[in-house]
Amino acid sequence: MSGGRPFVLGLTGSIGMGKSATAGLFRARGVPVHDADAAVHALYGPGGAAARAIGRDFPGVLDAGGGVDRGALRAAVLGQPQRLARLEALVHPLVRAEADAFVAAHGGAPLVVLDIPLLYETGGEARCDAVAVVSAPAPVQRERVLARPGMDEATFAAILAKQMPDAEKRARADYVIDTGRGFPAAEAEVARIVAALAGASVGKAGP
Structure with missing residues (x-):
């Protein structure tokens, strides 16, 4: 990519698909990975x-240490779409800013x-x-x-009801990493993607 910006690959997948393990495969090949869950x-x-x-917009959801009590927060937005939308409007821009800073770094x-x-x-593919x-x-x-x-x-x-169907994700994806065929097959697919996007020399795994 020009201007010093790296190629940005989005990695996603529904619950139980092996996304976190796959992210680890990219890290093992020296690729910087930003974990949105860890950022949250x-x-x-x-x-x-x-x-x-x-804490300002949802009184009573912070614990004694000043962090978010996730159980209390879930209860505060459960069955209340407007409150959930407000929460997402607060959190999503902060996570996006963290990701943008990661790419820049x-x-x-x-x-x-x-x-x-x-x-x-969430429209993150854009x-x-x-x-x-x-x-x-x-x-x-x-x-x-x-x-x-x-x-x-x-x-x-x-959980599945809140996620885009896997078939639709596969249809929209540029790459599909099938973890159902076992770890070696997934590792080989990650290696192929890294080689294609970053160059074979960069994509070599360490000892």
């Missing part, structure tokens, strides 16, 4: 910009990855040069998710 965690923490804004890198769980749902979707067959996804502590069918269904 920091923003919600004591002193975080989101915590201050949320890695201007010398040929490739950076923005790991965004709800990338398509900030990316290409998108890779992590996917797996529905039975594999279901088995993975239901094996998680505290997860049940109803919770799984509720």
Whole structure:
């Protein structure tokens, strides 16, 4: 990319598809990865910009340390679309600013990855040069998710209802990384993507 800006690859995928593990494969090949979930965690923490804004607009949702009590926040917006929209209006611009700063800080890198769980749902693809979707067959996804502590069918269904269907994500993606075929196949696909976007010499894994 010209002007010192790296190629920006969006990485996304529905719950249980193996997105976090796939992000790790990019990191292992030396590609800077910005984790939107980790950014939100920091923003919600004591002193975080989101915590201050949320505490102002949603009284009673901060814990004793000044961070966001996520349980209290969920209760505050549950079944109230307008309050949820207000929350998203507060948080999403802060996360986008963090991602933009991350890209700018890695201007010398040929490739950076923005790991965004709800990338398509929030219009995040507009900030990316290409998108890779992590996917797996529905039975594999279901088995993975239901094996998680505290997860049940109803919770799984509720989460899926908020996410764009996997088939639509696959259709819109520039790259599809199928983790259902096993770790070596996913690793090989990541290597191919890195080589194509950043150059084969950059994409070599370390020892």
